[in-house]
Structure formats: structure tokens, C-alpha cells
Amino acid sequence: DFLDAVDGKQIVVIDEAYFEFVEAADFPNGMTLLDQYPNLVVFRTFSKMYGLAGLRIGYLAGDLNIVDMIRRTCVVYSVNGIAQEAACAALGDDTNHIRRTRDLIRESKDFLRAELSSMRLPLIIGEGNFLIARLPGSDTLAYRRLMHEGIMIRPMTGFRYPNHIRITLAKMDAMEAFIGALKKILH
Known part of the structure; x- marks a missing residue:
């Protein structure tokens, strides 16, 4: 609907980092829409x-005319050969790596959903490898206290979500350590 409303008058960018x-x-x-909407470009990242x-590698897909215009008008950073080889290797193991990572993320997400819900913290849960929780107090203070406990989270006030923290999903031992530290600083 949105792409039809734009009607090719503007370039539309979809960021598919996650x-x-x-x-x-x-x-x-977004990739399935490229043939239908020549004004659409899709970004993905490794x-x-x-x-x-750390290798700063990703790609943009779109109509060749738009890609060429972006190439001519934007600062484009070259990607070294090692980064290119790493990206190709990552794609070569695509199915197995993605399946294992999705399994890990799903397990961690389910665990955090249960734990944070039992703590009565409202959650924002999407499709990515993180979730967002609203704290009863300052996210910046929670960030400092969690850092003191050896746990790093992202305070979200700067993203217009005051008192919210973003938790990157990881292996279960890290999630358990996070919950332990969060309970400690909230009580």
C-alpha cells in the first residue's frame, strides 16, 4: 500500500539488517518487491x-539506475578482500548457521519473556535478536548499575523510549547472568 502510494516519485529504502x-x-x-517497484532499494548486512x-560489510539491492545514482552521489567505502572472503564464507554455511542461531535466539527470547514478565516488566518483542523492556526507573542508571555487574545493555532514552533497555539475545548462561544482575539492581 505504501509503495503504491509513493507511486515511484521517491526512492524508498528498506533496512533489512535483521x-x-x-x-x-x-x-x-523486500527483495521480492524489487521487480515490481523500481524506486525501491533494500539494505542488508553481515x-x-x-x-x-567489525568488517563493515553489507549490500544494497535495487534497480541498476538507482544503485548507480547512489554510487555517484554517496560516499562509498571500499571493502577489503578479507571482508569479502568472510562474507562469501558466511553465505556458504548459510542454512546451518542461520538455523542454529535462530534456535539459540528463540530459546533466549522465550526465557527472557518468561523471566521479565514474571518481574512485571512490559516488553516489546519483535523478530530481531533483541527485545526491549520497560523498567520502573531510569534506563541510564540501570545501564551503569548493570555495567558494574559486568552486564552490558543499551539504554533507550536516546531513541525516544525513556526507562527502556534493549537486551541482545545470547547464549543461556549470559541470559541467566543478566536476569540475576537485573533482579539485584531492581531490588
Whole structure:
């Protein structure tokens, strides 16, 4: 509906940085819309699912005319050969890695949902590898206290979610340590 309303008058950008984490069958896939909407571009990255954030590698897909215009008008950083090889290797192990990572994320998400709900903390849960919880007090203070406990979270006040924290989902021992530290600082 939105893409039809734009009617090709503007370039529309879809950021699919977390797309590989999506399990919902009805979740839209921007890549499937590229042929229908030549004004659409889709960004994806190897930083999230593939863990290659330090290599700063991703890609843009879209109509060749728009991609060429972006190439001519934006600062484009070259990607070194090691990053390119790492990205190709990540794609080569695509199915197994994604399945295992999704399983880990699902397990951690279910655990945190249960634990944080039992603490009566409202949650925002999406398809990515994180969830957001609203705290009864300052997210910045919680950040400092959790750091003191050796736990790093993202305070969300700067993203217009005061008193909210973003928790990246990880292996179960890290999630259990987070819950223990959170209970300690909230009581």
C-alpha cells in the first residue's frame, strides 16, 4: 500500500539488517518487491546474523539506475578482500548457521519473556535478536548499575523510549547472568 502510494516519485529504502532472524512466514521480504517497484532499494548486512560487524560489510539491492545514482552521489567505502572472503564464507554455511542461531535466539527470547514478565516488566518483542523492556526507573542508571555487574545493555532514552533497555539475545548462561544482575539492581 505504501509503495503504491509513493507511486515511484521517491526512492524508498528498506533496512533489512535483521532479516535473517525473521521466522514469521508472513513477514515481508523486500527483495521480492524489487521487480515490481523500481524506486525501491533494500539494505542488508553481515553485521547481525553473521557476526561480521567489525568488517563493515553489507549490500544494497535495487534497480541498476538507482544503485548507480547512489554510487555517484554517496560516499562509498571500499571493502577489503578479507571482508569479502568472510562474507562469501558466511553465505556458504548459510542454512546451518542461520538455523542454529535462530534456535539459540528463540530459546533466549522465550526465557527472557518468561523471566521479565514474571518481574512485571512490559516488553516489546519483535523478530530481531533483541527485545526491549520497560523498567520502573531510569534506563541510564540501570545501564551503569548493570555495567558494574559486568552486564552490558543499551539504554533507550536516546531513541525516544525513556526507562527502556534493549537486551541482545545470547547464549543461556549470559541470559541467566543478566536476569540475576537485573533482579539485584531492581531490588
